[in-house]
Amino acid sequence: MQANIVVLPGDGIGVEVVTAALAVLEAIGRKFGHEFDTEEYLIGGCAIDAHGTALPDETRQACLSADAVLLGAVGGPKWDDPNAPVRPEQGLLAIRKAMGLYANLRPVKLHPDLIDASPLRPERLAGVDLLVIRELTGGLYFGEGGRWVENGEEWGKNTMIYSAGEIRRIAKLAFDAARGRRKKLASIDKANVLDVMRLWRKTVAEVAEDYPDVELENVLVDAATMHLLSRPASFDVMVAGNMFGDIITDEASMLSGSMGNLPSASLGQHLNRHGKPQGLYEPIHGSAPDIAGRGIANPIGTILSLALLLRHSLGLELEATAIENAVDQALSDGVRTADLASDGKKSVNTQQMTAAILVHI
């Protein structure tokens, strides 16, 4: 296969972890006989320095015509002035919008040897392997909102709004994902109180008719936050609207201990040349200015994001699994970056962790 991948290293450790992922991409290309053409563009703080904007036009154009996009992280203290006319994060929001990325996928899996790194008790964590799917372009964050003064009182409002079509689209994606896993889907809503969530539940039930092999569980969002702590291993795929998904994804990411390990995929409505959804793939962490430039960042979140890219945007399941297995094996070998090394155990740098993963590919 030939694929065009746009690479956006961004700022801080973004550059370091993307370099690691590109070494893995090259190894996969060699092993499986694919031609991956990568081209780097600016986004975030480095783009502000060079062009005065967080998302230069040439970056936007390149992303729109790519098969997929791999991103490191953006931001840092240099661009943190609250009065600055332009901020690095604007680049991220703008590219998500331009690419129409409506679904955010965050797999959370806990390597058994890393159980001590999580804040939960080990017996609660055995078998945790879940995928949270968040709707990204609708709901409360995109409905009508505003602030005003009336009768001497200040008011504010936001509106949670979904069309059945938007719900159907994300539900289908979630059922498809569940079908490829343990065939269980938990749909998170607040149907006991909100009209919009009654539409959510009804629409999800309609989509479920096409997936008789997938077991559907409707869970109220308040109960879901509780169950994520009391029985996290019972979940397979969870799907939620924008706001509930925002909260659930962050809660779920804590199960794994270090955010340095976790990948994400944002999938769009546009199909690429391979007939797959164009997507943007990035680790869940930020640019980590406190360790940037020292070569010690954990590259696993970005390397696993690359695996998601191969799976979802290029349909290369075998190759994606090869990367995930290599990461598992490096961790089983006891290799740890500083964020994973507990009790003063010896840690390796970014390059050494990458090399430990590459030997298993």
Ligand SMILES: NC(=O)c1ccc[n+]([C@@H]2O[C@H](COP(=O)([O-])OP(=O)(O)OC[C@H]3O[C@@H](n4cnc5c(N)ncnc54)[C@H](O)[C@@H]3O)[C@@H](O)[C@H]2O)c1
């Ligand atoms: N998607 C993104 O690009 C994104 C996401 C979150 C934050 N940010 C930006 O990043 C900057 C720093 O934000 P923050 O400090 O709140 O969050 P952060 O995720 O950058 O860092 C939080 C802590 O986790 C550690 N950490 C993060 N990733 C790591 C890794 N791969 N290996 C080892 N340790 C790691 C950091 O050293 C830090 O102590 C800010 O400018 C923020 O706006 C960007």
